Amino acid sequence: MKVFINDKEYNANPDETIIELCDKVGIHIPRFCYHKHLSVVASCRMCLVDVEGVKYAQPACSTPLRDEMRVSTGSEKTKIAQKNSMEFLLINHPLDCPICDQGGECELQDISLEHGDDHSQYMQFKRVVVDKDISPLISTDMTRCIHCSRCVRFGEEISNVKELGLLNRGEDMKIDVFIEEGVSSELSAxxxxxxxxxxLNNKPYRYKARTWDLKQICGISPHDCIGSNINYHIYNNKIVRAVPSENSEINQTWLSDRDRFGYEGIYAKDRAEKTLIKVDGKLVEIDFDSMSHQVNDLISKNIKEYGQENIGCLISGQSTSEEHFLFQKIFKKLGITNIDHRTKESDFSYQDSYPIMPSLGCNLNDLKKYKNIILVGVNVKTEYPVLSIRLNALAKNNTKVYSFNFNSLEENFSLHHKQIITHDNIDLFLNTSNFSLENGETLFIIGPSVSRSPNQSSILRKISEFSSSIDANIGFLTEFCNSTSGWLLGNLPHRELGGGKPRQIGKNSYEMIKSHLSSYIFYNLEPEFDFFNKQDLEHALDTSKCNIFFTSYITPIIEKYADIIIPITTFAETDGGYINIEGTYQTFQPIVQPSKNIHVGWSILNDILKLNNLGDYSIDEIRGELAESLDGLNFSTPVSDMSDINSNNDMENVIVHDLSRETNETDLIVRRSESLRQVSLMNKKINNKNIISQSDNLQTNVTK
Ligand code: SF4
Ligand code: FES
Structure with a gap:
């Protein structure tokens, strides 16, 4: 279809609107209510443009193009129409830009400067809207609202959690909360x-800096395996804000609240900032420069005294791929086989039949090819909020989504069938009568509650057998953002980098803890929360001869049992990369500089490698070798068969209990985010209120 914009000819698709084509070809049209991911309401009238042959200017966001249409985005008619709309929009706006955090990045400010007038005919008092404290994350100045309804449509269409609504009409129109307690969903910000x-503004960032003073560096989310792209805003070497960085393949234009506010955890009070060594039962500070020698001497001494088989090495699935690469390299070359990253698991009979790494089995954009998606052991809403946006869109578009989980947590998209897995139905839920799969391809997505189950092998085997019988594929969602690297790079007792088999199989994390080894090396792990059983771990730490902690935080257990504490960088202070659940390796650079006594994680591992004459790498050399060793591996192929999983546990003996994670409490950084902690408290209050009101209803019914 041929159309003319400002007298230039363009080819347009049949159902394209004027604004869509103009955005595509780079012609600017001012807008407020229009957003490419939201429905069109055409309420603000800011996008009015001159269409040849039509008496009045037309909204570009809702006017479809037709063959031979001629549009002018800069004619006098367009300019007058836009100026008039601007004047109406500013009638009640307080024009308080000097004290507004949006100043400098405000669409209203920019558009009024470009398309508005410098005076108003409106001489009456402006209306004032009283503010409410709606969330620990969002501050409101509702007098500034221009009723574009983007926030309302986001809740209705994208997150599927209706939190804000437009109330009343005309002069009394206002945006308000649906529930009195406020806004607390996982995607609210x-x-x-x-x-x-x-x-609506970012509350923790309020009055911290002006936008033009901020430096922006792009990072990758360290809080879930989706790998959302994030722009961090820095002021005086401190992260003050995080916003989404658009990536149409991964997070589109969205970010979970966890990804947005998790960075607060890097400024926690218990940050490890000194290298400490235990002398006569007390931790004392040692010199920064001699630290690598001291750690290396300690590791060598342990190997000599207790033997490699009595040393256990554990690394977090949240560590970067570069740290994973060096960690396995050091300890495998030193002859240690007890290496693992799966610290929250206890049943490992599945491990030989497991794919080379856990993967979704397809790209996020390709999820739409599946007509049936069966979730097992995952609550997408709380655990992978950005993924829930995609599942919501798919569920609205006729994909049937099923959920089988160990708890009753709600999803924010419609489910075709939902079932809580209990002892009575564990063997029965994979039953064709629970599904109507006749309409196309099927994908199982297995979540972290399965991997943390003490009988995960039985469950995996059962799913595998069933999926083979219905010709379905299997994908995974992992507990940590980079568990993929733990698998792929060989931080496992039974596999080498790239999936090869080692000469000797070591102990898995559970065996290491249970068998009370002489010495443990922990990398980026929090003993209080990151292990299958905290009591067992404490017992093991108590009986071992030496405990080495590479850590960003000093927790009470670390303080009590550590023989040496090496303070290491978090994701924000180092070069690094994560492999997301699609298999995409995304790298990032340091966002802020660490304080002077904190060691860059990969660099300190490299020092140990060097001291043992086992190699010496720059970050680029690590990435080069890492990419070389993974080249050609097809880890994104969906798994279809794991039925040879060796499982000693029958389904009847499966231990069923609620393995759900507390909302927002996923990793050691998020746990320390004060804003997210407040949201968590708010959610608890709302849940308690719901329980009380439900029991009130019950009592009323009983009385009746
Ligand atoms: S509060 Fe909502 S309706 Fe008001 S201007 Fe902001 S996004 Fe638009
Ligand atoms: S952007 Fe078109 S009417 Fe608001």
Whole structure:
């Protein structure tokens, strides 16, 4: 279809609107209510443009193009129409830009400067809207609201959690919360980005800096395996804010609240900032420069005294791929086979039949090819909020989503069938009568509650047998953001880098803890939360002869049992990379500089490698070798058969209990985010209130 914009000819698709084509070819049209991911309401009238042959200017966001249409985005008619709309929009706006956090990045400010007038005919008092404290994450100045309804449509269409609504009409129209307690969903802060004025703002960032003073560096989410792209904003070497970095393949334009506010955890009070060594039962500080020698001497001494088989090496699935690469390299070359990253698991009979790494089995954009998606052991809403946006869109588009989980947590998309796995139905839930799969391809997505189950092998075998019988594929969602690297790079007792078999099989994490080894080396792990059984771990730490902790935080257990504490960088202070659940390796650079006594994680591992004459790498050399050793591996192929899993546990003996994680409490950084902790408290209050009101209803019914 041939159309003319400003007298230039363009080819347009049949159902394209004027604004869509103009955005595609780079012609600017001002807008407030329009957003490419939201439905079109055409309420603000800011996008009015001159269409040849039509008496009045037309909204570009809702006017479809037709053959031979001629549009002018800069004619006098367009300019007057846009100026008039601007004047109406500013009638009640307080024009308080100097004290507004949105100043400098405000769509209203920019558009009024470009398309508005410098005076108003409106001489009456402006209306004022009283503010409410709606969330620990979002501050409101509702007098600034221009009623574009983007925030409302986000809740209705994208997150599927209706938290804000438009109340009343005319002069009394206002945005307000649906539930009195406020806004607390896992994606709520996306409304801050959507708001084109300063009505909804980032509360923890409030008055911290002006936007033009910020430096922006792109990072990758360390909080889930989706790998959302994030722009961190830095002021005086401190992260003050995080916003989404658009990536249409991964997080589109969205970010979970966890990804947005998790960075607060790097400024926690218990950050490890000194290298400490235990002398006469007390931790004393040692010199920064001699630290690598001291750690290396300690490791050599342990190997000599207790033998390699009595040393256990454990690394977090949240560590970077570069750290994973060096960690396995050092300890495998030193002859240690007890290496693992799966610290929250206890049943490992599945491990020989497991794919080379856990993977979703397809790209996120390709999920749409599946007509049936069966979730097992995962609550997407709380554990992978950004993924829930995609599943919501798929569920609306006729994909049948099923959920089988150990708890009753709600999802924010419609489920075709939902079942809580209990002792009575564990063997029965994989039953064709629970599904209507006749309409196309099927994908199982196995979540972290399965991997943390003491009988995960039985469950995996059962799913594998069933999926083979219905010709379905299997994909995974992992507990940590980079468990993929743990598998792929060989931080396992039974596999080498790239999936090869080692000469000797070592102990898995559970065996290491249970068998009370002489010495343990922990990398980036929090003993209080990152292990299958905290009591067992404490017992093992108590009986061991030496405990070495590479850590970003000093927790009470670390303080009590550590023989040496090496303070290491978090994701924000180092070069690194994560392999997301699609198999995409995304790298990042340091966002801020660490304080002077903190060691860069990969660099200290490299020092140990060097001291043992086992190699010496730059970050680029690590990445080069890492990419070389993984080249040609097809780890994104969906798994279809794991039925040869060796499982000693029959399904009847499967231990069923609620393995769900507390909302927002996923990793050691998120746990320390004060804003997210407040949201968590708010959610608990809402849940308690719901329980009380449900029991009130019950009592009323009983009385009746
Ligand atoms: S609060 Fe912001 S996003 Fe919501 S309607 Fe008002 S201006 Fe639009
Ligand atoms: S952007 Fe078109 S009417 Fe609001």
């Amino acid at each position: 996306n409304m801050i980005d959507l708001c084109p004025v300063g009505a």
